[in-house]
Amino acid sequence: MSARTRPVTTTEGVRPFAFSATALAECRELIARYPEGRSKSALIPILHIAQAENDGWLSVNAMDAVAELLGLRRIEVYEVASFYSMFNLHPVGTYVLDVCRTTPCMLRGSDELIAHLEKKLGIHPGETTKDGMFTLKTVECLGSCGTGPMLQCGARYHEDLTVEKVDRLIDELRARNQRANYTDR
Amino acid sequence: MARKILFEHIDKPGIRGLEGYRAHGGYRSVEKALRTMAPEAVVEEVKKSGLRGRGGAGFPTGMKWSFLAKPEGVPRYLVVNADESEPGTFKDRYLMERIPHLLIEGMVTSSFALGANTAFIYIRGEYFHVARILEQAIGEARAAGWLGRNILGSGFDLDIHVQVGAGAYICGEETALLESLEGKRGNPRLKPPFPAVKGLYQCPTVVNNVETIAAVVPIVNDGGEEYAKVGVGRSTGTKLISAGGNIKRPGVYEIELGLPCDEFINSDEYCGGVDGRAFKAVVPGGSSVPIVPYELFLRTAKGEPRLMSYESLSDGGFVSGTMLGSGGFYAYNDAQCIVRSTWNHARFYHHESCGQCSPCREGTGWLDKVLERLELGEGRAEDIDLLWDIQRKIEGNTICPLGDAAAWPVASAIRHFRDEFEYHVTHREKVKDPRHFAREPFRRTARPQTV
Structure with missing residues (x-):
């Protein structure tokens, strides 16, 4: 792990976190699914909600709020958040571009797509553009192997990408300037 | 149809x-x-x-x-x-x-x-x-x-x-x-x-x-008896195959198990053949199954037509066969580099190892590193045997099959494409261009070696 993607483990200078009323209602609905005493099962779905409510990343404040909601020790939340690749443990841009780099996409040109995005955005994977708009992230197989190269941004898959298509996508996203989350409907 | x-x-x-x-x-x-x-x-x-x-x-x-x-x-x-x-x-x-x-x-x-x-x-x-x-x-x-x-x-x-x-x-x-x-x-x-x-x-x-x-x-x-009438032998019914890589018609196909591999990869009802070059290799069942040269995908080592079934795809064991796996099928054309693909596979397993078992946690990292230096033109002659040794020590020594899944693509790539690995040691300057086989496909020096 390079320095640029190191988790932010401090609460200093990081904004406090509280669930919105709608998010809290959604969390309670999730918890009710599981048998008595098994509410920990809701941890991963709730971390997704917390990340969406915290500008796309999980701060210590956000994780601690999740621990409190579920009655878990904080370490139980940290160890899970740090295991799964969709959870960002450092601030990210308005848009996180998850570009698939695994073999089937590589056969269809993902190396070239990633190189193009690095050049266009002026950043390497793991980094965020200076204007805070884009975070470039390379990820492993997203189950889009027949339509590669591709990237995921929020809940949406952008498939069969070419240099022209990805340029257009970047322009559109920049113009829209609205955070994309995995939990978007 | x-x-x-x-x-x-x-x-x-x-x-x-x-x-x-x-x-x-x-x-x-x-x-x-x-x-x-x-x-x-x-x-x-x-x-x-x-x-x-x-x-x-x-x-x-x-x-x-x-x-x-x-x-x-x-x-x-x-x-x-x-x-x-x-x-x-x-x-x-x-x-x-x-x-x-x-x-x-x-x-x-x-x-x-x-x-x-x-x-x-x-x-x-x-x-x-x-x-x-x-x-x-x-x-x-x-x-x-x-x-x-x-x-x-x-x-x-x-x-x-x-x-x-x-x-x-x-x-x-x-x-x-x-x-x-x-x-x-x-x-x-x-x-x-x-x-x-x-x-x-x-x-x-x-x-x-x-x-x-x-x-x-x-x-x-x-x-159940009606269902069992479809397919071949112990491979009953149909299977969904998701096809990708360098083929003309990527997509998801429902096939009757037992369909000839040649028909699947070349007919217009399915993959539609290669995307304008020549086929080089096939991974028929997801990245964890052994990669095989195109010829061995079409025909078994005995020369019989190979079928899309559990038994036929694994005919010949790991020496000349592979597996049906999940049905995650992808084919390589001759612009692709097997060492680069093997490095990509190894990096994937390194990234995805949960870290519980030492042979997998450490071994996948070593495979990743050694393959990286081979592909980037910094490899050594002993690296190929080193890779073989590492993968052998992962296989069978872990709690779950991820270790085996990391080992098999490396083993099969060396088994069938050893000459291409050797080329990466002898032509270090040439392979520094990431698309080194795009203009001039790799020419095999010998028959595929089987280990």
Whole structure:
């Protein structure tokens, strides 16, 4: 792990976190699914909600709020958040571009797509553009192997990408300037 | 036109919604099972069908179901594995996006057979958009009485929940999946006990792939014997193959097991042949199965035509065969570099190792590093034997099959393409260009070497 993607483990200078009323209602609905005493099962779905409510990343404040909601020790939340690749443990841009780099996409040109995005955005994977708009992230197989190269941004898959298509996508996203989350409907 | 069983109606308008799905005979298997069959009779049909797990391992589904412990007063669970993360595999996504009720129907019928009143679909987090489609289908099914309490007046209750993951290949391994569903890191469990005895919340649990559960629908509708008439030998029924790589027509195809490999890769009904160059190699069943040269994909070492079936694809063992796996098929043209692809595979497994077992945690990292230097023109002559040695020490020495899955692509690449690895040591300057075989394909110096 390079320095640029190191988790932010401090609460200093990081904004406090509280669930919105709608998010809290959604969390309670999730918890009710599981048998008595098994509410920990809701941890991963709730971390997704917390990340969406915290500008796309999980701060210590956000994780601690999740621990409190579920009655878990904080370490139980940290160890899970740090295991799964969709959870960002450092601030990210308005848009996180998850570009698939695994073999089937590589056969269809993902190396070239990633190189193009690095050049266009002026950043390497793991980094965020200076204007805070884009975070470039390379990820492993997203189950889009027949339509590669591709990237995921929020809940949406952008498939069969070419240099022209990805340029257009970047322009559109920049113009829209609205955070994309995995939990978007 | 080959026979379609799961995808017979997939192109019909409105098939994604309950109404359209019902119009084409949807939920008949639930009516038949709940009204006219005992749970054991459903299990019996699945046994007779010869259905084998479609997630990759190919274990007989009926047998897996018959292992389910049934202690008094303890709940049982059905968990559908929709984690689909095996590189090359996108068939379950296709099924769930286009005909979600087929999965829901299969789950109702299967849960009835197993005596489960709660079922989960564990779906990979990146498929959030698919999870929404499933949630909508579940809502429709519940409103129409196909889910909930006392379904069809039978006294059978069932709730289905969709659980999203958060990005971890290992959660496709069934015990890691259960850990994740319990809100933990996806570390595979030591077995025994198997999930059939102690699974979700330490209760008896069956974990099955999406496609497996979908196949229960036609098996119950038409009977296990009818299903077993399709296919070849112990490879009964149909299989969804997701095809990608350097082919003309990527996509998801339902094939009858036993289809000749040549027809699958070259006919316009399926892959449509190579994308303008020449085929070099094939990975027929997801990144974990051995890579084979194109010639060995078409014909076995004995010279017989190879078929798309569990047995034929593995004919010759690891010396000259491969595996059907998950049906995540991808083909390479001659612009591709096998060393680069092997490095990509190794990097994937390194990234996805959960870190529990030292041979996998450390070994995948070593494979990644050594392959990286070979591909970047910094390799040494002894690296090839070093790779062979590392992969051999991972295989069979880990809690779960991820270790084997990391070892096999490396072993098979060296076994069949050793001359190409040697070229990377002798032509270090040439391979520094990342597209080194794009203009001038690699020319084999010898017959494929078998180890």
